[in-house]
Amino acid sequence: MSFTTRILKVDPTSIKFVNGTPEISDKETLTNLQTAAHELTTTHNAIGFPTETVYGLAGSALSDESVKSIYKAKNRPADNPLITHISSIDQLKRKLINYEIPEVYRNLINHFWPGPLTILLPITEDCPISSLVTANQDTFAVRMPSHPVARALIAISDTPIAAPSANASTRPSPTLAEHVYNDLKGKIPIILDGGSCEVGVESTVVDGLVDPPMLLRPGGVSLEEIKQVGGGKWQNIVIAKKTAGKLEPVKTPGMKYRHYSPTAKVVLFIDCGDGQEEIGNYIKKHNIDIDATKIALLQSKSFKSNPKFINKELGVTGNEISHNLFKYLREVDEEDKVDLIFVEGVDETNEGLAIMNRLSKAAMEVVHGK
Numbered sequence: 001m002s003f004t005t006r007i008l009k010v011d012p013t014s015i016k017f018v019n020g021t022p023e024i025s026d027k028e029t030l031t032n033l034q035t036a037a038h039e040l041t042t043t044h045n046a047i048g049f050p051t052e053t054v055y056g057l058a059g060s061a062l063s064d065e066s067v068k069s070i071y072k073a074k075n076r077p078a079d080n081p082l083i084t085h086i087s088s089i090d091q092l093k094r095k096l097i098n099y100e101i102p103e104v105y106r107n108l109i110n111h112f113w114p115g116p117l118t119i120l121l122p123i124t125e126d127c128p129i130s131s132l133v134t135a136n137q138d139t140f141a142v143r144m145p146s147h148p149v150a151r152a153l154i155a156i157s158d159t160p161i162a163a164p165s166a167n168a169s170t171r172p173s174p175t176l177a178e179h180v181y182n183d184l185k186g187k188i189p190i191i192l193d194g195g196s197c198e199v200g201v202e203s204t205v206v207d208g209l210v211d212p213p214m215l216l217r218p219g220g221v222s223l224e225e226i227k228q229v230g231g232g233k234w235q236n237i238v239i240a241k242k243t244a245g246k247l248e249p250v251k252t253p254g255m256k257y258r259h260y261s262p263t264a265k266v267v268l269f270i271d272c273g274d275g276q277e278e279i280g281n282y283i284k285k286h287n288i289d290i291d292a293t294k295i296a297l298l299q300s301k302s303f304k305s306n307p308k309f310i311n312k313e314l315g316v317t318g319n320e321i322s323h324n325l326f327k328y329l330r331e332v333d334e335e336d337k338v339d340l341i342f343v344e345g346v347d348e349t350n351e352g353l354a355i356m357n358r359l360s361k362a363a364m365e366v367v368h369g370k
């Protein structure tokens with residue numbers, strides 16, 4: 001099906017939650033949220049919406065047809081399960097589970113919900129979630145987003161929402177409504193435009209149902225924070241293997257696919273000081289004519305700018321770099337239309353783990369310094 005994609009403006013600052021219920025002071029925001037909720041509850045079409053991590057592509061988690069629309073619009077392989085989003089613990093219990101949330105998650109939920117943490121919960125026989133959301137696993141992934149627009153949309157439609165990032169499969173995740181438009185125009189009827197996503201990388205996915213618990217995807221909540229506040233078992237949390245080998249069972253199926261890739265070739269430089277020497281060597285080794293090649297340089301702490309390149313500062317802190325990462329990858333790719341993107345790697349501590357996870361998947365080549 002082909003759509004005329006409408007971008008509907010919403011103002012996150014006009015939404016307040018009182019006892020878990022959204023109160024919306026701006027009229028346009030209210031109308032547009034109602035339009036989006038109506039689309040979700042009366043059709044099977046997927047729609048774009050902002051979360052605090054990245055823009056998501058929403059459909060009812062309870063409907064096979066809605067979930068099919070998500071996979072179709074993104075062109076995503078159907079064996080990669082989706083995260084279900086809820087607006088409150090009350091909604092999670094009313095709509096999805098008939099058991100108490102496992103004790104192991106108590107501290108994490110108290111600290112990080114609403115927010116960028118996704119947990120795995122068991123699927124029971126009477127669970128109404130579409131098996132297309134879970135890709136037939138015996139668990140489902142769930143989070144309560146903190147973005148007021150996301151939470152209000154889920155509360156108003158009173159529907160648990162399945163939502164992957166709203167990019168076309170393999171592309172960098174979208175952190176602005178225009179990124180979603182670039183990838184999915186004509187494929188979805190509505191994008192709610194709530195401005196730029198604060199966090200900039202997706203949620204952290206953890207599995208506390210296994211012992212030791214597993215970090216399935218690093219993201220907006222750091223491993224260090226999880227160890228610090230999780231208590232008990234979380235001290236021993238294990239990082240899932242970055243790339244699942246061909247013969248191993250795939251715990252997070254997302255790991256075996258190419259991800260986050262701009263059209264331009266991304267080269268990631270790790271431990272390369274100010275970058276001068278390694279970038280110079282790279283250009284020589286590949287016989288790159290820098291007068292005829294458009295090159296972007298995404299720097300953080302140490303790389304020096306180069307007048308021949310399009311230089312972008314990702315920021316210095318982990319929060320800044322996370323916030324800018326996908327935005328600048330897309331900007332130099334889609335607007336500047338560069339041929340090559342050189343990126344400065346960061347330490348894999350705190351926010352750095354999620355940043356390097358995304359960068360190593362986006363990169364076609366990695367250069368290690370000393």
Ligand code: TXA
Binds near residue numbers: 080
């Ligand atoms: O921040 C986010 O999480 C964004 C926004 C839109 O909320 N959503 C997002 O969803 O990134 P998605 O579908 O692109 O990522 C889901 C991740 C994948 O790595 C997937 O393999 C994993 O969660 N996942 C989902 N269900 C799972 C399950 N039952 N077991 C293991 N991994 C699961």
Ligand code: MG
Binds near residue numbers: 164165173
């Ligand atoms: Mg994604």
